[in-house]
Amino acid sequence: MSYEPLVRCDGVARTYGTGANAVVALHGATCEIWAGDHTAITGPSGSGKSTLLHLIAGLETPTAGAITWPALGARAALRPGPVALVLQGPSLLPPLDVTENVALPLVLGGVDGDDANERALRALERFDLTDLARKLPEELSGGQAQRVAIARALAQEPRLLLADEPTGQLDHATGAAVVDVLLAAAIELGAALVVSTHDPDVAARFDHVWLATDGRITVLLSPDAPSEGQPCSA
Amino acid sequence: MLGVTWIRGVIARRTGRLVATATGVAIAVALLASIGTFLAGSKATMTRRAVQNVPVDWQVEAQPGADPAAFLQTVATNTKVALPVDFAKTTGLQATTSGSTQTTGPGVIVGLPANYRTTFPGMIRDLAGARSGVLIAQQTAANLHVAPGDTITVGRAGASAFDVRVTGVVDLPKADSFFQKVGAPVGAQPQAPPDNVLFLPAAQWHERFDTLAASRPDQLTYQVHARITHALPGDPAAAYTQVTGGARNLEVKLAGTGLVGDNLGSTLGAARGDALYAQVLFLFLGLPGAVLAGLLTAAVAASGADRRRREQALLRTRGATTTTLVRLALLEAALVGGIGAIVGLATAAMVGATAFTTASFGATTATAVVWAGGAAIGGLVIAAWAIAVPAWRDARFLTVAGARRVVGRGRAPRWFRFGLDLALLAGSGLVFWLSSRNGYHLVLAPEGTPSISVSYWALFGPALLWVGAGLLAWRIAYLLLGARRFLALGVARPFSGLLANIVGATMSRQRRLLAGALALVALTTAFAASTAVFNTTYKAQAEVDARLSNGANVTVTQAPGGTAGPAAGTKIAAIPGVTAVEPVQHRYAYVGADLQDLFGVRTATIADATKLQDAYFQGGTARTLMHRLGQQSDAILVSAETVKDFQLRPGDTLRLRLQDAHTKQLKEVPFHYIGIATEFPTAPRDSFMLANATYVARATGSNAVGAFLVDTGSASPTAVAARIRAQVGTAATVTDITSSRRVIGSSLTAVDLSGLTRVELGFAVALAAAATGLVLALGFAERRRTFAIAIALGAKPRQLGGFVWSEAAFVTVGGLVAGAFIGWALAAMLVKVLTGVFDPPPAALAVPWIYLATVAGVAIAAVTMATITTIRRAQRAPVSVLRDL
Structure with a gap:
């Protein structure tokens, strides 16, 4: 167990556009994510969930405040590497088959092609997706595609797994199964898991629940937080 | 209403793609319209050149019984310039020079008015001596061995012969049309112009031949040579119609007393065929570009196909029918096609004004409308094909699964499999x-x-x-x-x-x-x-x-009978701008009864002054045949026609009759046939022969040069030609390649x-x-x-x-x-x-x-x-x- 958090946000804010067109997607959020944390960020659409997730993933830079990854390293080394991200919506590369899609981040990280393929197949096996190994993304259902995307993230054996609305396009039962897999994999890997969701049932299954409202993040549930309903920065 | 909203959205949100597809259409339209502009310019050039190449537009021949004065008056009132020209047959010409007498067969004596040479300058070219007086054609002069100052005797049927003193030697570049049989169809025209021609001043001609008018009218012909207005339509076809119509009109006015030899009409007729052919050729060269621009437009439009399918799906969920979707696509295609057509036509007009000095899309208003309209319609068709057809296909046949397909495992296209x-x-x-x-x-x-006859297929x-x-x-x-x-x-x-x-x-x-x-x-x-x-x-x-x-960059042709040897080339070589001078001998030689041009060349150095193409020869390259010619002093290259006529085989002896420079008598000279020459600088396009200059000089007793081929390197041929002209005066004719380019x-x-x-x-x-x-x-x-x-x-x-x-x-x-x-x-x-x-x-x-x-x-x-x-x-x-x- 590291004595430093994986991620530390210190008054992080993100504004899109400038002047009269400026839209503040996220107001100064201060929070930490530690190894083994299972966190759900919940809230309505446009509340800033995805923005916070992208900032944590290092995909975006904050317009105010600072974000660091004390136990993970520099921003440039996060992906591919200790951070894996499951994107909202279709996120498989259309011209690659399922195995190649899963192996891609590994190859991008420098893993040899054959090794990457083996690891990809193992990840697919874990999700019972072996039958789909040679299918193209356009030949998959929405649920299958989402499971492949999660398999791709887990194949990297990340220390921080981020999933943006992983159940958003799935029916209730499939969504629940996907969350089962995510939680089980995070436990198995000892990885921190942060999921954004607007589904209260999904959020209820996580140890930590943050509520996003109009770009402000508050803690709804935390086993070690001072009290519920406090801002995330509290 | 939906259409307006859609188009507004396309303009506001899909500006890049709109511009790209419209650019593709504009390229196609501009290319097609530019071809029209080029053709308009080319056709006008063809007409202009056709007109320039005709020294006498009409040769109007009086029929027996016509009154010459009234005849001339009628022609003059219907044309811009009209001059009378008289023709008389001669039974033969005779001259005695250097102690020997030469006699020719029948010929023609032409009577020219004093201002004929200045009115129709392209008909007669000076080679030596005076510009006026008694002028003799070059070949006749060669046959008789006469030069300016010599006297010849002219025979007349039904009258006694008379003597005239030659004042100049001339050439008739358009002898075929000058001596045409007016009114005869193309196939019934004489095979060749007369060999023996003499020009007399009109007064002298009348003095000698008017007496025959009553006794032997069959010996005389009266023509009026005329120039008509050259304000003709740019299109050779339209110009042809106008000129030939005018000729027929004049014949009607002459009421059977005259026939028009329509030289301008014939030339425009040929140009008309050429123009049609050029149209096909240029379209053929340019059309792939327009097709490519169409393919490009389609490729640009296709690169946004996924997005379009998504948009179609959205519209469908909001109740749009297939007809609505196709109508929207047609609107978009019309917008793209319209913009592309306008930009393309404007571009073509600018290109035309810059490159072809005309902004018109056709030689006539009608053709301009057809070209511009055709190009614009082409642009609209391309836009419809690139935008509306795929949209219709997707709206009509695409399934939900198909719409999701980005990559697909589909089989190769049908054309591939077949x-x-x-x-x-x-x-x-x-x-x-x-x-x-x-x-x-x-x-x-x-x-x-x-x-010309064209096989378009x-x-x-x-x-x-x-x-x-x-x-x-x-x-x-x-x-x-x-x-x-x-x-x-x-x-x-x-x-x-x-x-x-x-x-x-x-x-x-x-x-x-x-x-x-x-x-x-x-x-x-x-x-x-x-x-x-x-x-x-x-x-x-x-x-x-x-x-x-022309022969070379500059060619210096000696006057007939000239005796200048290769040494004269040294003076030419010293003129600034001259990089090489090569003498080429020119003789006439009889092969059996056939009189042909014989050229004596220096095989080792001929290529210094002119370029010899392999296509000029058969049975070897220019280099190998020149080498073989140089290896054997009595070797000769002849035309394919001569080989066929005389059944020659390589190595066969060919006995030619050449004139001896001292005795002026023909003597038999043996050559050995080694190959075929089809073309050679300065040589005529029909039969001729090539031999070694040293052998020809030895056999004829003269090293007289017919022409000097001059290379000017990077210097201007026109400037160098002017310098040479200043030096040689009237002793030789100097021509340069620049003028030759204009008339070839x-x-x-x-x-x-x-x-x-x-x-x-x-x-x-x-x-x-x-x-x-x-x-x-x-x-x-x-x-x-x-x-x-x-x-x-x-x-x-x-x-x-x-x-x-x-x-x-x-x-x-x-x-x-x-x-x-x-x-x-x-x-x-x-x-x-x-x-x-x-x-x-x-x-x-x-x-x-x-x-x-x-x-x-x-x-x-x-x-x-x-x-x-x-x-x-x-x-x-x-x-x-x-x-x-």
Whole structure:
């Protein structure tokens, strides 16, 4: 167990556009994510969930405040590497088959092609997706595609797994199964898991629940937080 | 209402794609309209040159019983200028020079008014002596061995002979038309003009021949030579109609007392045929460019197909019917086509004003409307084909699953499975074989007749080759893209390292898209290459033709009877600008009863002053035949006709009768036949012979030179010719290649293709840039989400570059290589099929390396820019891309 958090946000804010067109997607959020944390960020659409997730993933830079990854390293080394991200919506590369899609981040990280393929197949096996190994993304259902995307993230054996609305396009039962897999994999890997969701049932299954409202993040549930309903920065 | 909203949205939100597709349409419209503009300019040039080449527009011949004065009056009132010309037959001419007497057969004595030479300056050319007085034709002078100052006796039927003193020697460049049989059809015209011709001043002619008017009217002919107005329509066909109509009108006014020999009408008739042929040729050269612009527009439109399908799906969920969707697509196509047509026509007008000095799209108002309208309709059709047809197809036939399909495992297209490309290539070969076997070519230009016969269907050979080879390039690219190992190791590895297998897989799954892009680049390159090679070869051959006609950059032709030897060349060589001087002897020699030109050359140095093409000879190259001629002093090259007529075989002895310079008597000189010469600088286009100058000089006892061929290197031939003229005076005629270029060949070969070349090659460069850079950039732009996902997964710029560069390299290098092959094959076939245009036919294709390197450079630069921009933009904001798309 590291004595430093994986991620530390210190008054992080993100504004899109400038002047009269400026839209503040996220107001100064201060929070930490530690190894083994299972966190759900919940809230309505446009509340800033995805923005916070992208900032944590290092995909975006904050317009105010600072974000660091004390136990993970520099921003440039996060992906591919200790951070894996499951994107909202279709996120498989259309011209690659399922195995190649899963192996891609590994190859991008420098893993040899054959090794990457083996690891990809193992990840697919874990999700019972072996039958789909040679299918193209356009030949998959929405649920299958989402499971492949999660398999791709887990194949990297990340220390921080981020999933943006992983159940958003799935029916209730499939969504629940996907969350089962995510939680089980995070436990198995000892990885921190942060999921954004607007589904209260999904959020209820996580140890930590943050509520996003109009770009402000508050803690709804935390086993070690001072009290519920406090801002995330509290 | 929905339509207006839709169009507003397209303009506001899809500006880039709108501009790109409209640009494609504009290129096609501009190219088609430019061809119209070029044709308008070319046709006007053809008409102008046809008019310039005719020294006497009409030769109106009086019929027996006509009153000469009234006849002249009628012609004069219906034309701009009219002068009477009298012809009388002579029983023969005789001259005694240097103690020997020469006698000719029958001939013609022409009576010319004093102002004839200045009124019709192109009809008679001075060679030696005075410009007026008694002038003798060059060949007659040679037959009689007379020079200015000598006296000849003119025989008359029904009257006694009389003597005249020759004052000048002249040449008749248009002897065929001057001595035509007025009113006779083409086939009934005399085979050759009379051998013996003498010109007398009108007064002297009347003094000598008026007495025969009553006793032997059959010996006399009366003509009026006239010039009509040259304010003619630009189109040779329209000019022809006007001129021939005028001639018939005059005949009606003459009420049977005269017939019009319509020289201008005949020349315009030939130009009319040439213009029609030029129209086909230029359309043929330019049409692939317009088709390419159409394909390009379709490719640009197709690169947004996924987005359009999504938009269609959205509209459908909101209740839009298939008809509504198609109507919206038609509106968009009309907008794109309309903008493209307006921009294209404006561009063509500007190009025309700059390159062809005319902004009109046709030689007449009607043709201008047809060309402009046709080009605009072409643009609208392209827009409809590129935008509305795919939209209709998707709206009508696409399933939900089909709409989701981005890559697909679909089979190869139907044409691929049925081998359409191979069938087209086989068809091309067949048409080419059928049209070129037995020496048959597209253009037949039978000697002596002023018209050409064109077999348009032979153009199907190159057309089928272009389409078939483009599809074959698609097939080869498709097959190569199916070989993942080749892609991974051969294409992707240098750009993507460890990612090579994945990049190879990506390319392989998009093989229809990439094969299409490669075929487009190949066809564009082929268009640029074939057009450039054809045009360069055409230009080179026009130069060869001019050089062949003139002999060299500058040619100094000695007056008949001149005795200047090779040493006279030393003085010419000293003139500034002269880099080489080569004497060529000219003699007349009898082969049996046939009188032919014999040229004596110095085989070792002849090539210093002029260029000898392999096409001038048969049975060997110019170099080998000149070498063989030089090796054997009595060797001779003769025409193929002579070989056939006299059944000659290599090594056979050929006994010629040549005039001895001392005795002036013909003597038999043996030669040995070694090969065939079909063309030679300064030589006539029918039969002639080539032999060693030293042998001819020894055999005839004279080393007199007929002409000096002068090379001017980089100096201006016109300037050097002027200097030589100043030195030699009237002792010799000095001509330069610049003037020769203006009068060579038919009006078609005389058409300057450089304007069309500039325009077409400019369009080809633009198309090459668009086919590579624009199509790749738009293709990449459509895959922004894919790139954003790759970046979200952690792809570094170098790794992203691996994907982009591998595709760009495969499409560009493959397209350029395939295009170079197709372009070469197409140019070779075009030159073969259009052999009739070239006189002499080219020995090899002329390749404009600099232009081709420019095309390749532009294509590579466009691809590099598109690729770098794609990689940079992909990194800029992956999250917003993922959100927006």
